[in-house]
Amino acid sequence: MLAELSIRNFAIIDELSVSFNKGLTVLTGETGAGKSIIIDAIGLLIGGRGSTEFVRYGTPKAEIEGLFHIHPEHRVYDKCGDVGISITDEMVVLKRDITDSGKSICRVNGKLVTLSVLKEIGQALVDIHGQHETQYLMQPDKHLFLLDSFGDRDFKEELVKYENAFKEYKDINKQLSELSRNEQEIAQRIDLLEYQLEEITSANLLTDEDVKLEDEKKMLSNFESIHEHLQDAYYSLYGEGKGLELVSKALEEFSQVAALDESLKTDEEQFGSSYYVLEELTYKIRDMFDSLEYNPDRLNHIEMRLDEISKLKRKYGNSVKDIIIYGDKISKELELIQNKDNHIEELKSKQSKILTKLSASGKKLTKKRIDTAKKLKNSIQQQLKELYMEKTEFEVIINQVDENQFLKTGMDNVEFYISPNQGEPLKPLSKVASGGELSRVILALKTIFSENQGITAIIFDEVDTGVSGRVAQAIAEKIYRVSVGSQVLCISHLPQVAAMADTHLHISKLAAQGRTVTKVLSLKTEEKVNEIGRMISGVEITDLTKKHAEELLQIAESIKKSS
Structure with a gap:
């Protein structure tokens, strides 16, 4: 989870430190108070595109730092290990500075890294979804991974068998390729190896x-x-x-x-x-x-x-x-090259056997993938129904590659298709226009995939725009359900969502020493009632709106207990 966020000299924020808890944290406040600026800061922290416009006027640089608590088996351990970054006490600290000249300085656990490395590690920790952003779920090349993550133990065992066979197949192909070079290259290689071997052998070296x-x-x-x-x-x-x-x-x-x-x-x-x-x-x-x-x-x-x-x-x-x-x-x-004809025959024999094994495993994997896709479709359809999109159709399209073509992940291409309105044809999820319907579709998908993705924190930036009534309540419950498996930060204008919050942060701005600054306040029970009342009625808070706010909080508490 994201435990602590520190921001300095970023847009209208002079200095801000926010602690976050597990579960659902909702950020509310007047338009322009700085709610989205905080999310923008997190976006930059995980590798988003920077700009000098983010640097607070009159300061040399903007500074953003985030502390994450992570599970010992989180995939970010491997990503950090690949670039020589050690993780201690199950904590990762990301830091990014943007100077007034536009230069970015990125660090992970104190080590300087490139922006691409920060992005790869950051996006393994946080997933931000806003109204107009292209998300992980909206990228077709990620759909196969998401489908596979939904698979049961038998499916995953078959996937491992296929991946092992594929690795063996690639190794054999590499050896055959090296042995099948033209005669001139082989002769040159033999001369070089013989010279090197003679030089080393004649030295009669002894260990140490x-x-x-x-x-x-x-x-x-x-x-x-x-x-x-x-x-x-x-x-x-x-x-x-x-x-x-x-x-x-x-x-x-x-x-x-x-x-x-x-x-x-x-x-x-x-x-x-x-x-x-x-x-x-x-x-x-x-x-x-x-x-x-x-x-x-x-x-x-x-x-x-x-x-x-x-x-x-x-x-x-x-x-x-x-x-x-x-x-x-x-x-x-040298021995391999000099006896290449014999080795080529042996490798071709192995290749033929592994191809048979790979093809059989690939077909089994495809069958299990189709079964998994049906289960996923049913789960997504149920989620959409709960969001009052019962007429929406969701489909996992699996297209097999050529029979003799093998990919690292199998013999299939996968893409999610959807038809939000009855009577319309299915279209790729990535082509569906943004809006209230797309927000609900993404929310349904995240409800299913939040745990499988291994994301530490999920951020919803006004995904509830354009909805109200029973749909608003359904979205609130769905966002809360996602927060049970992953930490969720949510900017919202819906009182139903605010009522479901485990932590309610109010964002406001004020003038201090001739400059505008952003403040964050964690609301207590009575303050929650007043803020939710403001969200319901606007500026004037009446006894009736307070009563309505209290009722929403009671309903939310009841839903949480039943969950």
């Missing part, structure tokens, strides 16, 4: 050889310093009156005391252990000192070997391990 050589080089390059320090360390410890002898004498003296005081026995043992460790270290230093030998020829050999390895790294990898792995890889590729 460069690391060990660097350590040895360091020792030889600092021979004099190492020799001097080892010598000083040894003679400081060993000899008459030196460190080791003094510690031995101290141990003897302490042992005399421990023999008289039983509580010091443990300390005596630790003292003794420390002495023997120090003695062992002294002998080790002596051995190191005795074995140390300066060898300029060995140093020269190491430097030449490291230079050879460095040249190979520039061509084949960042480490000796990477070079060895690359050598194994090109060795296999």
Whole structure:
């Protein structure tokens, strides 16, 4: 859910911070108070098109920041992971600045990202629907995904089988394509691979050889310093009156005391252990000192070997391990190309088998998709009926691609069609004109798909325009139902919708220090009654309108409990 929204220097908003809750939040207020400006800010936060007109006059930049709480299995984790953004404590923070020169600066969890990355992540979190906007549901290329998300477990298992078979099919095709290149390309490739393999093989590389050589080089390059320090360390410890002898004498003296005081026995043992460790270290230093030998020829050999390895790294990898792995890889590729005829026959045999498997899986998937489409149609028709559009027809059109053509998602193209008025032909949903009917259709679809889409927050910007009476009440109930599965923010002029709100925010504007500013107030019960009364009657609020408002709130509470 969208938990917090901060806006600075955006249009008529100087500084605004709004906390949002779960469920249905309704934003009301006079026309021009700034309700849609808040939604515009969220739209920009999730990657919408920016403009210098959004920057408050006289300020250098507009700043918008949003905090989202997300479920651990939300798809935004994968999207963030793909671009190297980490998510901690199940929170994502989006931030966007727009300067007065028109430049956009975008961040996700503090990391700078491009506008396209912000948009991809943002639109996985928020879906904004307004009267004149093209929405996710209005995009035909998204309809197949929506239909599939409505499928049951058997359907999804079949879809996974098909996708696995399709991946295997694509891999085989790629291998065949690589092996079927013209002879000149193959000959050139063989020459290159043989040269590279010979260069790597003749180097006789050993794993981590460069690391060990660097350590040895360091020792030889600092021979004099190492020799001097080892010598000083040894003679400081060993000899008459030196460190080791003094510690031995101290141990003897302490042992005399421990023999008289039983509580010091443990300390005596630790003292003794420390002495023997120090003695062992002294002998080790002596051995190191005795074995140390300066060898300029060995140093020269190491430097030449490291230079050879460095040249190979520039061509084949960042480490000796990477070079060895690359050598194994090109060795296999070389063997594959040199015996390509045999491999081609094997791959063609595999291709034939996987094609049979893919075709069978694709046909099963199509059948299950058709069954799913029927269930979806019935669900949508029921939703439309509840919105008093019982004469509206909804259809999921599934067109199969050519028999030998396979797509990543199956062998089908899917698009939603609708006929809002009885007697009219079905038309693509994306071609239906905007208006009150379209708003209800979109609301019906969102009621079905809100949970399946995985959207964190859904925003309705005056989708109830042009409706009243029983339709208004039906829309209010439907918006509330959507909010049960997803957080919903809704700008509305309908008192029925406002009454259903879990949180009611009133937006107003006022003059301060010669400038217009927008304010947001979370309404309490009595304030809700007054605001809903204003929405019912206009400016003058009578006892009758208050009573009507209270009645709407009671009805809404009853509907919520029954839901």
